[in-house]
Amino acid sequence: MKILSSVIITLGIISLVSCKFDQKPESSSNTIIYSGGDIITMESNSPKYVESVVVNEGIISFAGDLSEAKEKAGKGHQFIDLKGNTLLPGFIDGHAHFAAFSAQGIGAKILPPPDATAKDIPTLIKILKEWNTPENRAMTGWIFGVGFDDSVLKENRFPTKHDLDQVSTEHPIMIIHISGHFSVVNSKGLEVLNIDASTQDPDGGIIRREKNNEPNGVLEELAAIPHMLKALEPKDNHSADLFFEAGQKMALSYGYTTAQEGRAMQNHEELVRRAEAGNLKLDVVSYVDYMFVDKYMDSKWNSKTYEDHYRIGGMKLTLDGSPQGRTAWRTLPYLIPPDGSEKGYKGYPAVPEDSTVISIYEKAFKNNWQILTHANGDAAMDQMIRAMKVAAAEYGNEKRRNVLVHGQYVREDQLDAFKELDVIASLFPLHTFYWGDWHKEIIGDSLGNKISPTRTALNKGLRLTIHTDAPVALPNLMRMVGISVERKSRSGQVIGAKEKLTAYEALQAITIWSAFQHFEEDIKGTLEEGKLADMVILDKNPLKVSEEEIKNITVLETIKEGISVYKK
DSSP: OOGGGGGOOOOOOOOOTTOOOOOSOOOSSSEEEEEEEEEEOOOSSSOOEEEEEEEETTEEEEEEOHHHHHHHHOTTOEEEEOTTOEEEEOEEOSSOBGGGHHHHHHSEEOOOTTTSOOOSHHHHHHHHHHHOOHHHHHHHSSEEEEEEOTTTSTTOSOOOHHHHTTTOSSSOEEEEETTSSEEEEOHHHHHHTTOOTTOOOOTTEEEEEOTTSOEEEEEEETTTHHHHHHHHSOSSHHHHHHHHHHHHHHHHHTTEEEEEEEEESTHHHHHHHHHHTTOOSSEEEEEEEGGGHHHHSSSTTBSSSOBTTEEEEEEEEEOOOOTTTTOSOOSSOOSSOOTTOOTTOOOOOSSOOHHHHHHHHHHHHHTTOEEEEEEOSHHHHHHHHHHHHHHHHHHOOTTOOOEEEEOTTOOHHHHHHHHHTTOEEEEOTTHHHHTHHHHHHHHOHHHHTTSSOHHHHHHTTOOEEEOOTTTTSOOOHHHHHHHHHHOBOTTSOBSOGGGOOOHHHHHHHTTHHHHHHTTOTTTSSSOOTTSBOOEEEESSOTTSSOHHHHTTOOEEEEEETTEEEEEO
16 A cells, blocks of 8 residues: 555554553563463474573573573573463564554544444444544544545445535544545535645546536545645644554554554654654664655665664555555456446556656666565556566666565466566455455456465465555454454455465464565564564464464563563
8 A cells, every 4th residue: 555654744543551661671680581381483384382482682592492491591580471372473564554553543433343333424424523522633633534444334435525514514524545545525624625626636646526526525546645644643742742652552562573664755754753762662664655765765764774773674666556445457447436437447557657667666776775566456566567677677686575565456477477576475365354345346256356365476486475554454463364364254255265374374474474575584583592582472372273263362462672562
């Protein structure tokens, strides 16, 4: 995705009352033994259990039998009893937007069930009215919320300015679509943004209109993105601090020990400020939007190693939009065009000219920058393949670990091409729950069953990761693991039974496989001697419960380099 995080400078989400940050354990020694539950090391292609893990100065010094662990730990060590819970390596999301975690939690809760209650437009209006307090408006000057979903709303349509005007005509309102590719503003919001009947559609964006050419409040893609900052930026440093701390706590509460900022723009500067201030309690790796690489890539932060828990990992390129929002670029028409679009509508490219895309890839290849490419529609992936082949032929393609992000409508021949180009497939199987039913409506039953083809990608020999794309979905990594295994939609249909992952494969995709994607497999992703003591404790073992139970497993504790940074 997703474009939303590109424009959000701030970080955060409402503090979770169950969270607390702990300092280093009080002990006469810095050595800690974890034992008393299932410990899955994730170091091989099948589950391997050990009886204990020894941590010393933030590094795993031993993983094996408890008797040997006690010998190696020596006198004065601390013993932590897992009490039957399960210990795993810390989680690494294949793609998310850490800088945007704030938006879902700080604003009005307009997600549909089961994440919130916005099941229809009257409920959405009620939620916004309840959120509309002087204290909340003071944070940004706007009434705002993130996560409405027209495909789930009872009316199956976008709200318009007329709906939002029922909340307020005095204060500007902006609500952000679940995809991050659209927003809706009220009449006051259009006035603040200087959008009226005479305003032209920008390149790569659409202002939806009424019959008299007046904007109806719905803004698509680059008609929306540049304006989101106005509604989502805290007005003072104190608010920004609260946002950041709360957002980081949310990430830690879901077991993140490494988070990705998947499309950094100016928010890179805020992340640097947080890093230099010592605020980061987990690692954050940013991928800088191609329009900002000249500004940010020539710095110490562009590195394979972290400084103060932060680094730039490479570049990000976005080639199309959202499949559920029907702005993903396809070779076949959508069966149900968006409002105002004609029959035969196929979505549209973010970067129309192949020559431009080739030049972007050439820049990345020439500078040896890893590049993550957002492409959802198969036409966008055709463009990606055409352009990347040119750059690879000119500059070589060894050990680049370039990544396809999302790939919802990827074809099998395209997976073959990505295998040839040595591209990692970071797929998005959460779609099978959130939008699986909708995909079948807009592209057909047969193709709808092929979204996020994780099993096919593995069978073809591609390296695979999976991701939440948060805040497009909640950054709930265990829910992602469960849905990758179960692949059931909101209605209970199985979406592509042949594409299911095993529970162990899904865990690999957010531990060792994702560590590899980020060039960090030597220090993260498994519980082995010499690696960072990045760990997560779960209330159940995902390998020992039913498919249906996995998504409800809870993170009890997150440990970063031996320090407990979250406890439920």
